[in-house]
Amino acid sequence: MVLSGRQDFENGVGRTGFEPVTSSVSGLLPDSAHVRQARSRWLWRCPRLTVVTPGRPPYRARGGHGLAAFSGQPDAACATRRAPCVIVSFRRDNILGVTNLMDVERVRAALEDLCEPLHDVFCWADLQAAERMPELGDRGTYGWYATHTVRALAHHRLAKIDLGAWSLSGNHARNGELWLTDGQYRARVLHALSDKQVPPPGLNGARCAYYRNPPLALFPVPLFGPANDRLLLLWRIDPESHMPAFRVVRPIGNWKWGDHALTDLDFILPPTAADLHNLQFLPSDEGLELDIPAAEDGDEDATG
């Protein structure tokens, strides 16, 4: 599949091409009023667009999980609303992965200063916790202890080291909050119970609000001021290797425990952000010339 014609779509120019209007991201928020409004506004601005859902006629397309097609014959398509020329499959073409690549890089770059300190501190904290209380090493029974202790030790250590542009925020005394901010981005460091699940916000209103980032697919460029993303940093520690792993998630809504998490960024934080390829040690023997005695030459000293 070739993605093209985005500019045409935005300008309303009738060229052959197609572009997704909705994405699987917006599809995750079918009930969100502002998403529906935005989608309707775009559809209104571009009457040549037809939204379809596989197995349904175009006029019954549903928001979110539908398909968007930009017709090469706008008038006919617009007139009938039944004749999309090209079908773009979100499920098949993984468009989400393409559209949020830049955002992943943006967030990853913003988190650069945290890559190494977080891995370093949590690895140390886990070993420290295990070292100090070996009798509570059974993760099945005392996993809660390890979680709380590791988080507390990590907070203690993070408060003392240089985190670059980032600093601790939140009230750690309030149930071990471990929050970070660089003045624009905010990140809550949460323990993840499994590799697959993202903790839901629950019923707390402030937490629910934190989880409601504007979907990047709808607002690819921040409308007002800095990006101001509200992120989750989900940590887990491998019990065998003691190595922590951090998953960066950008929530865009609320969900219940066990439901599909509503996120539009989800990637693993690399252990190190520095480019070590540039570091090297080059031996140099400058000024260390070998001082080899001159070869004996009998003729020079020979006397007649």
Next chain:
Amino acid sequence: MLPGERVRTLRELLGLTQVRLAEVAGVSQSWLSDVETGTREVDVKGLSLIAEATGTPIKFFFVQSSTVPLDSLRFRKLASASKITTRRIHAFYGESYRVTEDLLSTGSYPPAPLPYATKEALNDDDIEDFASLTREALRMAPDKPIPHITRSLERAGIAVAPIVLTDFDTGELGSSGHHFGVSYWGGIGEIALIGYFPGEQGDRDRFTAAHELGHLVLHTFRPRSSDAEGEANRFAAALLVPKDRAETDISDRLSLMGFARLKANWGVSIQTLIMRGSTLGLIGEVRKRSLFVQLSQQGWRKKEPVLVGQERPLLLWTLLSRRFGERPYRAAADELAIHPVVLRSIAPTPERTTPNSPAPDSSVIEMKHHRRLAHYSR
């Protein structure tokens, strides 16, 4: 020295069995066995056949072996190193030492002015002191990174020789059998030679050179030390990263990235730096473990980041080429009664490329199972 013993030396030097050498030379294996054990008179014809088949000067069988007592050789190797390879290295090193003695004495090169330990037991402070004295003896700055340890050793009269073992039949590089280095110093006023097996990473070779230097300083007059390898390791770390600077640069809060930067500064592996910090009590046990966990997780235990360029020895080549010209190997082999493969190994022709360029295939031995700072044995 009987020619029969020299035949055995040659066979070990080339890594051949009696059967294979007999096959190559066209003599019977029983004759070869009898000659080696001294139960049969050696005839020149048989020796000529062996010399011709192996490309060895006939003089090889009639020179005295080196003065190195082989039981006093110091090896830096893993416990899994094979005995067959160790025997081969014994022979290789012995011949290298003999040639080095000849080259250095003929070239009137001054012997090494090394300090030496005589106390029965050494503690960590003693080792730090000897490392400091050694820096002074080698005319190194007391608290700065060593820019080129090989050249510093050579300037001080300690010859450094790469040992490259090749397969006799194919000419391909053979395995060093988990060996890293070998060394011997005859004592005050005598020749010292450090042999090492060139690796992929320059930091390993630098540590090996420092480790072997530790043997020369600490164990030449203390051959019965109970923990010679441990002492040599501590000496190497102390020599490469002096205590004062380590206390300044290494702390419990230094991250892995910080150690990587230190590696780029000191030319010493991250693992050595961590161990150095631990030995000096600058980082705790838990911190050390957490750093090694991270190293393992990133696959850096076997292949660390941060390139450390390889050092090239120059002394033996310079002496050799001064005496035998720019293409010295064949002429020198006849004159010095040595197999040319030994000369090519210990006195390689200097490259005209930059010092940080990757090692050429001819001087690199791949060792897949090296684990620094672990399981050394004598």
